[in-house]
Amino acid sequence: MNRRFQTLKKLPVAMALLVSSIAAHASEAPTVTHITPTWQQTLTQAKGETVYFNAWGGSQEINDYLLWANTQLQQRYGVTLKQVKVTDIAETTQRLLAEKTAGKNSGGSVDMVWINGENFRSMKQNGLLYGPFTHQLPNWKYVDKSLPIDKDFSEPTQGLEAPWGVGQLVFIYDPETLKKPPKSFKALLALAQQHPGKISYPKPPEFHGTGFLKAALLELTTDKKALYQPLKLPQDQALFDRVTAPLWHYLDQLHKVAWHQGKQFPAGTAETVQLLDDQQLLLAITFNPNAAAAAIANGNLTDKAKTYAFNAGALTNIHFLAIPWNANAKAGALVAINFLLSPQAQARKADTNLWGDPTILSPQAFKQLSAPYNQQSFKPYPAIAEPNPTWLAAIEQQWQQRYGN
Known part of the structure; x- marks a missing residue:
């Protein structure tokens, strides 16, 4: 049996356990994170940066969620998250490829991308990605490692993108x-x-x-x-x-x-x-x-x-966040991705009154949260691999x- 199939067959069980165990919404109190000297340097460098985030803009719920994330990032870290709405992330891939061809190896127009599948594979093969970087993120410890996050449409992720949520057609x-x-x-x-x-x-x-x-x-x-x-x-x-x-x-x-x-x-x-x-x-x-x-x-x-x-x-499939190799605001992008992996941000994302996108964090990650929220109780469907x-x-x-x- 294809290993991707074997991994994905475990997905409904993992997600079902997760849905039943998340019992709280993120309160407005910041998530407590152990700050290492290296991460403190990233926070210092990120302050004042604007992160241009190329993401699909076809959902008002998602757009509103990103506006909330921007407010949180500005208040907590002095980082501005600016969504650049695209209809197809392949457009961004082509723009980055053009910058690579032109030798623009710094000061790029894109700081962060929402990708998976063929676009990740194309960016990876053409050397358009920064990293590996996931090990730098303090909130990486909350990610449910039993989910199929090590491959993206059969392409090894190798720390070049961080999982953000789970999609089922x-x-x-x-x-x-x-x-x-x-x-x-x-x-x-x-x-x-x-x-x-x-x-x-x-x-x-x-x-x-x-x-x-x-x-x-x-x-x-x-x-x-x-x-x-x-x-x-x-x-x-x-x-x-x-x-x-x-x-x-x-x-x-x-x-x-x-x-x-x-x-x-x-x-x-x-x-x-x-x-x-x-x-x-x-x-x-x-x-x-x-x-x-x-x-x-x-x-x-x-x-x-x-x-x-x-x-x-x-x-x-899993959808991911990545940073281009020539991003102008790499530190800001790292801070933004780390926040989007926080229990507070993931709980809000899973709230069916707001977006309802299933989380990629383990059940234990949400124990520190307090106020109730609206995670729809659903049994994930049997998974078919991409x-x-x-x-x-x-x-x-x-x-x-x-x-x-």
Whole structure:
């Protein structure tokens, strides 16, 4: 069995224990951290720095959370966290690659990035990352080391990125309009054929859309093992065509009965939630198992909305924080990442009234917190491991050639 599969199969148990054991929200009192002389130097150097954080900006809940984090960092450490909203972190990867090519090895435009998967692999292979740095973080001790944090889509992390949260590709539906949600991609197609115009997914390369393609391919292909091995094109073109053929056949059928006949796609998860609430779609898609609860709390969904995964499980990954090799504010970025790994920040992130993103800290990390908070009690879904990242660009490119407008 693939080691990535073995590790990820433990994930639901670890997360379930964690969800049941976190009983407190972060109070406004600072987390007590032992300050080493080396870390004190980092704090001193970071004071007054502005950290330009390139992160996906498609969720108001996440954007609001980062505004709160900025306030905390300014008050505690004199560090400003400025979110640079991007639709696809691949744009940031290309900008950093251009700076590398131009020999800009200091004073870079990006200080911190929210990444995983193919973007991490690309940044790592092109020498665009600072580190290893995770061992420098005082809050590293709180991270649950039983989670699959040592690999990112099968690529060893080697301390070049710090885990921030857990993602599982799940669906949201309204039981009042959809009594029996589909439990497989084959059942999803049948539902779309019964209700033309009511099913869609975000347009790749938006990561929810690409996630939809990967999850569908993993169910439909007859050669799952190949998806966990590196793909080398053009020599592996025949393999790629054979493994992915069932996906394109499936999408050809789905798009005929999809929202706007597959000629138009939602821009991202937020639009699928809005379309679900407007009863234009029967399903929304998200990588956050708590997204429905958060949307309900913010008045963006009916309180009847529910989240679920297909019977085979949910495509599962860890999302990470990293620092470019030429960051202008490395110390500030280290302080920001360390704070985002604190029990207070992780508890607030997991609050379903705020964001609801599952934590990557161990249960013991939250014992020092006091006030109650709203962590939705959910049993994590069986985990499906992400394919090798070398497949992603080829899948996205083929999708664009076939269906892109």
